[in-house]
Amino acid sequence: MEAVRASAAWVASRSSHVKVDMLEIEKAVDKIQGNVPKVEWDFEGIHYFDNGPLTVQYLFVLDALNFCFWPDKDLTYDNLASGLKLALEKDKSALDADRLKNYTGPQLRELLNWPRPLPIEEERVRLLHEVGLELERSFGGEAANLVKSAGNSAASLIELITRHFPGFRDHSLYKGHQVFLYKRAQIFVADLWGAFKGENYGQFDDIKSITIFADYIVPAVLRELGILKYESSLCCSIDSNREIVPGSEEEVEIRACSVHAVEKMRELINKKFGKQLLSIDIDLWLWSVGVQNMALSHHRTLSIYY
Numbered sequence: 001m002e003a004v005r006a007s008a009a010w011v012a013s014r015s016s017h018v019k020v021d022m023l024e025i026e027k028a029v030d031k032i033q034g035n036v037p038k039v040e041w042d043f044e045g046i047h048y049f050d051n052g053p054l055t056v057q058y059l060f061v062l063d064a065l066n067f068c069f070w071p072d073k074d075l076t077y078d079n080l081a082s083g084l085k086l087a088l089e090k091d092k093s094a095l096d097a098d099r100l101k102n103y104t105g106p107q108l109r110e111l112l113n114w115p116r117p118l119p120i121e122e123e124r125v126r127l128l129h130e131v132g133l134e135l136e137r138s139f140g141g142e143a144a145n146l147v148k149s150a151g152n153s154a155a156s157l158i159e160l161i162t163r164h165f166p167g168f169r170d171h172s173l174y175k176g177h178q179v180f181l182y183k184r185a186q187i188f189v190a191d192l193w194g195a196f197k198g199e200n201y202g203q204f205d206d207i208k209s210i211t212i213f214a215d216y217i218v219p220a221v222l223r224e225l226g227i228l229k230y231e232s233s234l235c236c237s238i239d240s241n242r243e244i245v246p247g248s249e250e251e252v253e254i255r256a257c258s259v260h261a262v263e264k265m266r267e268l269i270n271k272k273f274g275k276q277l278l279s280i281d282i283d284l285w286l287w288s289v290g291v292q293n294m295a296l297s298h299h300r301t302l303s304i305y306y
């Protein structure tokens with residue numbers, strides 16, 4: 001994803017509220033001697049997997065809704081992944097395109113077995129409808145056909161997704177420049193790759209083009225490691241749980257600098273230790289550290305992108 005890598009670097013070079021500390025990247029890399037702890041995809045054991053097209057449908061719906069859990073303090077990504085899994089195990093047609101087109105908010109809650117309205121529920125419902133309609137119109141109702149159309153290319157799949165599904169167009173304007181982060185489109189590719197272990201629907205010959213997924217957990221871990229430095233008013237806002245406006249310089253800088261910092265970390269590890277590490281490997285390690293550390297404060301932005 002050259003557009004993501006390039007625009008993240010562009011933001012990092014002009015950033016004023018967030019800085020990437022290269023010395024701290026070097027220290028972190030030396031500390032682990034270039035050995036990024038290997039974290040297995042689905043280390044939590046919460047995802048649906050049957051090695052076929054229904055898994056692809058599951059992952060696409062999962063990543064269509066994979067954003068903004070924090071407004072409900074009890075809701076996490078785990079609830080979404082395991083809720084959709086249980087729903088599918090009960091009813092194999094629960095995620096069929098014609099069903100996705102018609103879910104209401106209360107039905108979605110019921111599907112996920114969640115007792116109260118979900119954060120930004122109307123948007124979640126709208127995005128489900130968008131997925132159902134467009135899958136039906138252009139891909140015979142099946143996310144598996146969307147993946148097949150990309151011909152084992154991660155970059156082509158991301159292009160297809162962002163062309164057909166506006167809800168996945170995770171971009172913003174920063175100092176007059178269009179910045180692409182494509183978090184949910186990229187994480188869908190990574191989920192396919194992880195679930196199918198690089199084969200079948202998970203075979204992507206250019207998997208190394210994927211960057212990390214700019215969410216609200218990885219930046220918090222990078223800050224904790226000292227790799228991201230925030231100016232004091234931003235520190236204050238985050239530590240006091242004040243919301244950061246979507247599309248603000250602060251928000252774009254936090255996300256773009258996270259992508260850029262991990263790209264620099266990966267380049268350094270690969271150069272210094274002769275490895276072929278992927279950004280996905282670093283992402284899953286940092287993310288798993290972050291979600292297990294409940295004390296980390298993260299930035300809070302109401303967004304459908306992450």
Ligand SMILES: Nc1nc2c(c(CN[C@H]3C=C[C@H](O)[C@@H]3O)cn2[C@@H]2O[C@H](COP(=O)(O)O)[C@@H](O)[C@H]2O)c(=O)[nH]1
Binds near residue numbers: 306
């Ligand atoms: N960078 C990055 N962000 C990720 C994930 C995942 C899950 N990936 C699955 C794939 C394989 C594993 O087995 C994982 O289960 C979710 N998120 C983001 O985190 C936030 C939710 O946090 P909390 O509210 O605490 O649940 C939210 O923005 C969500 O979009 C990841 O891998 N990387």
